[in-house]
Amino acid sequence: MDLDTKGCAYTWVNNRSGEEAVKERIDRAVCTMGWRLTYPEAEVYALPAIGSDHCPLLLTTEVKQNRRKKRFTFESFWLQDDECHRVVSDIWSHPIVQVNVTDYATHRIDAWLADISQQIGNVPDFETIAALLWQIWKARNHVIFRHQFTKPDQLVDSALALAHLHITVQNPHLQQQLKRGNKSPNPNTPWLPPMQGTIKVNIDGAFPIAENLGAISSVIRDHKGNLLGGFTNSVPATSALATEIQAFLYTLKDLLQQGKHHFDLIIETDCLIMVEAINHERLPPWECRALLSKCEAILPSFSNVKVQHCRRSTNALADWAAKAHGRGSLSANWASSPPPFLLDLICNEALLAGCTLFPT
Structure with missing residues (x-):
């Protein structure tokens, strides 16, 4: 969860004046619910920037004394x-x-x-x-x-x-796992991390978000559950299957552009028809064969990529990102600056999978 920051309204400036001046609040402090319950009086202050374009953040956990009890008021x-x-x-x-x-x-x-x-x-x-x-x-x-x-x-x-x-x-089983340092993945968890050295990409499509329009998403994570990147986009589509295939096609192009085609990759989707068609386990529907042909033309550029099916619950992060993009409630820089819900979902899935996001 995000700890509200007091003090300066903005934590970064580009040190320019006039119309080129930019001020943003990009520095923040986050914590878990357990930490917040342990330090309910903790506060974060953004101090004035001196010799830097960033404001330093001061975190204090001290309990303030002699605080007067405020009378309840309603606006x-x-x-x-x-x-x-x-x-x-x-x-x-x-x-x-x-x-x-x-x-x-x-x-x-x-x-x-x-x-x-x-x-x-x-x-x-x-x-x-x-x-x-x-x-x-x-x-x-x-x-x-x-x-x-x-x-x-x-x-x-x-x-x-x-x-x-x-x-x-607060789950006692999870607390016991964390105390023992158990990092082995649980097969009943929503998301399973890949092996070390392998990158997992979860993709999904939402259709329709408007007439003949769908939304696609791609979420890239490593074996520790860290978010390495991702994107969302709107695509022309006539069916849910066509939207899912375009999510796969755009993901292949994005991985190529990032130079990740030489990595060991796993691409997961909850669309079983698409997975079986890509792996030549069934004939694709005729209306989607042109899109699949584009995907098959790009696949030889990858050194080691595996396309596999997953449960819908396992694909929750990509599913939410696609739907949020369709609603227009997801910012363009969500992959580099995840909104609170997305950050909580990433941490939640990583914890359930036995990952350690932060060093101890």
Whole structure:
């Protein structure tokens, strides 16, 4: 999870003036849910930049003393803002959340949570509800202080990732594995890392995102679960299969352009028809034979590449990236600067697979 930074609004400048001046917040501090629970008072400050184009970040875990208890206040202007009402409504009515929020008076958040927990149906767990409330509060702060608006889909994605990561870290079996230093992959995990020295690429396609238009994604990781690169794109397509094949074709071209065609590669997809057609285990549908011919023309350029099928749950990262691109909620630089949900999903899959992302 991302630790909110106080102090300077921007952490990097390009030291230019006028229209060429660029200011960005590219430096940040992240932590796990377990670390945050251990240091609830921790704060991060962006200090003024001296002799550098980056602001130094100061992390403090000291508990502040003599803090006055603040009186609870509610900003009533929220109720008059139609956009705020729409965003909050879209979050709680999201297909994955489906919490019925009605206009009734309540004076305590715990009473509201108790009422939600008694609702009959597919009610989210407490971790998910708490994460949603936290993301709504952060979005409110971004609007007021930074004038940045976040789409409801992104807020829900980030909340689900935060809740899932918290549940995963609290799993006693995972904690025992981490204490023992067990790094052997579990065959029941969502994503299996490749052997050391091999690169795994997960690809997926989403169709349709518009009329005759699909979205494709490619995610590259190593044996430790580190994100090495990836891309998303919109492609013309007439079927789901054509979209999946174009994800494979664009991935081959991207790997060639990066000079990774001499590496040991595994390309995974949850499209069984495409895998069988590429491996000559079945005849491809006639409408996709032209696209497959382009793929087969490029494959001889690779030294050692294996194309294999995987479960949809194993392909969750590429699936989310393709759908997020189709919704227009994924930034162009997501591979170099992953959004919180994507970063949490990468760490979550790596931990479940027994990988060690960070040295200990």
